[in-house]
Amino acid sequence: MSEPIDENTTYGTTLVSDSGDGITLEEINDAIAITHIGGAVFVGILMLIGFVGNLHVLLVYAFRTKPSNHRIFILCLGVLDMVTCSIGMPFILVDLRYPLMFYATAVCKILRFLNYFMCASSAFLLLVIATDRYRKICVPLGKQMSETMAKVSCGIAMAVAFAISWPAPVLYGYSIEHTNVGNITGVRCWTEERFKKTKYQAYFNFLLIFIVFGTFTVLCVLYSMIGAQIVRHKTFRSTVTNSKSLPLSTISHNSKDSGDTVATPLPSSEEEAEEETEMHEKKDVNSVTRDSRIRFNFILMKIPQKILAVGRKSRDVQSLASDNTSGENGNKKLSKEDMRTRRITLIMFVITVVFFGSFVPHLILKIVVLMKKNFLQTRSPAGLYLFNTFIWSFFINNMANPIIYGFCDKRFRKEIRSMYGRLFQILRCN
Known part of the structure; x- marks a missing residue:
C-alpha cells in the first residue's frame, strides 16, 4: 500500500560526471533508467502473467460458476488485479523509463491514486473475506453473510480505501529533481514542490504503514481462531470415529x-x-x-x-x-460440504499470506533506506539494480491469485480445461 522511497536523489554524483560539460538531461535520464532495467523487467513479467491469469479468472468465475459469496469476493479481487496489471503496472514502466522526464502531471496524479486505491481495496477486501470465513467456520449456526451483504461489504471496503487514498493525487504531481550535474534539472512524478518542505508525505506514509500492520494483525487473529476451530472439529470427529465400534x-x-x-x-x-x-x-x-x-x-x-x-x-x-x-x-x-468450506477457507488464507508476504521485501528496503540516509548513494550499480528490482515486490500479489486458484481450486482447473477443449474443437472444425 505504499510507493518506493525516493531512490533517485543525487544520482547525478554517482552515475555521471558532475562537471555537466556536454551532458544533456536525456543522457542523465537514460543513465538512471539503466539502473531500473531489473525493475522494469520484473514488473513487465508480473504484468503479462497477471493480465493473462486474471483474464481467465474473470471469465471462469463470471460465466462458469454459481452465485455465492466466494464468487463475489474472487471477482472483486480479480477486477482490482486486472486494473493494476493493465493500467497501474504500465504506468510504473513508463515512470522507470523516464525517471527525470515525466511531464504529464494529470496522469501522474491519477495513476498514483489508482495504485494506492487498488492496493488498499485489496487489503480491506481480505478483511471482509476473513470475516466471512470466520462466520462459516467458527459460528456455523449464527447469522451468515448473504450475497447482498457480501456485495455491500465489498462496496464499503472500496469506499474506505478511497477515503484513505485521496491524499495521493494531492501530494503527488510535478516535482523538480536536481541532478547535481551543472544546472540541469528534471521532472519526476513525485511529491509536489509545494509539499516538499512539509511533513504531509511523512504523515501519509505513516498512516499507510499503520493500516498495513493493523490489517495484518486483525487477519492473523481471525485466521488463528479459524485454524483452532478446525483443529477442534478434527479432534471431535476423531473421537466419534474411534468410538463407532x-x-x-x-x-x-x-x-x-x-x-x-x-x-x-x-x-x-x-x-x-x-x-x-x-x-x-x-x-x-x-x-x-x-x-x-x-x-x-x-x-x-x-x-x-x-x-x-x-x-x-x-x-x-x-x-x-x-x-x-x-x-x-x-x-x-x-463431509463434502465441510470439505468445500475448508477448501475455500484455505484458498483465501493462501491469498492473504501471499498478499502480505509480497510486501515484506518492499517494506524491508524502505526501512533500511529510512534508517541509513546514504544507503542508495553508496550502492554499486549492481546494488542499485537489485534495489530497483525488489522494491516492486508488492506487485507479486496482483499476478499470484490465478496461480493459487489453479493449484487449490479443482473447479477452476476443470473449467479452464473445458474452455480450451471447446476452443480447440472450434479451431479443428474451421
Missing part, C-alpha cells in the same frame, strides 16, 4: 426447546445413560476419564441438547442430529 442403540429424544423428536445414539438402556450423566455432572466435564465409552456416551447425551436449544434456525442442526440414523449417505454429504 461401541455397542449403541438409538432412541427418540425430545427437546423441550424445539419440540422436535431427534434420533440420537444412546447406551443400551436409558437408566444407564442417566446414571452415567449424573456421575459426569458431579465431576469436572473437562477432566480426562479413563472409561472412553462413558465419556463418549456423555458427549452424545450433552451435545445434541445444547444444539437443539438454539431452535429450528439452521438445517445444519437437523442434519447433525439425524447423522446417527441416516447412515453413510448423510455422513458423506456433511
